[in-house]
Amino acid sequence: MVKLVLTEDETMLVDAARGFLDKSAPVKAFRDLRDAGKTYDAKMWKEMAAMGWAGVLVPESAGGVDMGHAAAGILAQEMGKTLAVSPFLSTAVIAATALRNVSDARAEAALAKIASGDATYALAVDETSKFDPNATAMVATSEGNGFRLTGKKTFVVDGALADRLLVLAKTDNGLTLFDIPADRAGITRNAQNMIDARDSARIDFDNVEATGDDVLGQVDDAMTVLKPAIEAGQAALAAEMAGVAAGAFGMTVGYLKERKQFGTLIGTFQALQHRAAHLWCEIEVTASAVLHAGRKLDEDPDNVTMAVSLAKARATSTAKLAVIEGVQMHGGIGMTDAFDIGFYMKRARVGAEWLGDYGYHAAQVAKHRGF
């Protein structure tokens, strides 16, 4: 029975995250990064790691703070509000969750490197323009004690700069998940010029060697390890999207209170008041689904699929509404690159597609509700 209120520790985490992000990673920091043509700020990730963020899901025995998925969601949400760029989702959430589901000394060592900020990961699953892990076509052919990986991945978020790749490929009797260094021979990474100015890559695998040690979990059984990792990533991404919505909403309501037209503040116009109030309602409802998903991952991890899909579906649609309304209520200035609201719009669109779009997740919910 999950409780949908923040604990004292979580409330403190919110305050700490806001304090850091407002100072070190405001939207201006993202703008500067983009203007410099960069997609990642290694120094900032080190600072986040020093605060325990990289190890939020890493056991204390491996140097993490082990605060759970609801706490990871809080961090993702706060980062969404200021559009802070980091490999948090790929590394601290998805890879950490996958590695935690493998209990061996190598995984423990890998988790320690995540917590310290010394290793970053990217999840290489998508092969077409839509998320569908079960349709994976990339092949890992058995060769001796190992495998040869050949195929193409796309929309590998954080993939151009990550130290390691989690790669999903077909083996003789199922799917297998590999954890390999990104600079292994035969791997070609092509950075994508993304609308949200963040790291993503198309990656070609040409006869890439992988040993049995590179397999995460069991051969032909990727999902035991990967499913919880993807679900954790979807929940945290939903939290980030809720943060994106809240950030865009905050900017927009602020604008309604300062912009004058026809001799009065535009926030006095009922047409705009009602649009803003409706958006706030949607944000409130989505916040419930997002917190619920985090709690379920922490307390009832075997029954989370519907909760996670509910959160991702809601967060996707709410973020979309927030950025559309945001640009509309800002008027012409909202269309300019000099104004930040457009950044939220572009991030919301990328977040909508990553790890399953609205249709994918709404269908998951419907399936669990028997239709």
Next chain:
Amino acid sequence: MQSEQELEGFRAELRDWLEANCPAEMRGGEPSEASICWGGKNFEFESDAQRVWLERAASKGYTVPTWPVEYGGAGMNRAQEKIFKEEMDRIEARNPLQSFGIWMLGPALLHFGTHEQKLHYLPPIARGEVRWCQGYSEPGAGSDLASVQTKGEDKGDHWLVNGQKIWTSYADKADWIFALIRTDRDASKHNGISFLLIDMEDDGVETRPIKLISGASVFCETFFTNVKVPKDRIVGEENRGWDVAKYLLTHEREMISGGGQGLSGGRALGAVLNESLAEGQEMDTVLRADAMRCEVDALAIGLTLERYKDQAEAGTGAGNASAMLKYMGTELNMQRHELLMAAGGSDALEWDGPLGNRPADWLRTKANSIEGGTSEVMLSIISRRVLGLPG
């Protein structure tokens, strides 16, 4: 705080009791407005099962699970209430009793009433013996509720009440009415109103049903002509009735929102839609997509209701939650009924046809975004009080 073990014991006991005591006819199906058990002196039960279910549930305090035991409830805490809801949903049990007494007057009395008033008025509500209606709106005071004109003159030991109420839901079936009465005509709009309790059988009370687009007469006009209301039938202080009214409105709005699930409890929309399709027929793509969206929103609004209850228990609740729930819940419920009509096709076009009350229920929901404060009033409340937008 109870341990997990104690709560699981509570769940097991409750589950056994429900299995043994909730009649099969009171489980499952898409409940209609017409199948609600409202209680009251003159209520006609649709079946023995409905009567038995009410009696059994009331004997355990399950009609009002969170009310104190001495006032007819089961005294459940938040954790137990959650389990109660889960176990009721699990067997798709219908509510044994729903009423304005439970949703609106009860919470207001628990908050503002004296101990004597609680002992006198609450247990009959919990047992379904007395049915209440709400006298708020007047012909000249709709969305602008505080401009009520029905007056109560101070006559020493009683008020002499004269005036007219409108949209008094089920006034023709109710035993008592709680009403906003202007008891000080000189005070400012919000400061001269008292919250009075009036027996519908009193001399001078007359009610006239209004025929609605659904063919039913859910709403009435209620007239007060020289009605004598004894001085002890007031909730809260004289001329401070607006505080009670506002408090009650938040409960009314949450009730109307229904957690976004309308009358259906925890039932999935898709399952209900599938049942109403002709044999061998499947939902078309658009209906299916709309249903999925509706289901996603319903689940999230349901979680929001739970989140607000958890926040209230933790003392961290945000104000004005009820305006949001009312707006989102009713808009969703109306959408849901549009989908039910679409799934029913021409079968849903006949009064009392193959799908029974479906068209009447559909038309009834059109009042959802008007009653208890229109959607637009809710958005204006949020805009002003939550977002702090000017004027």
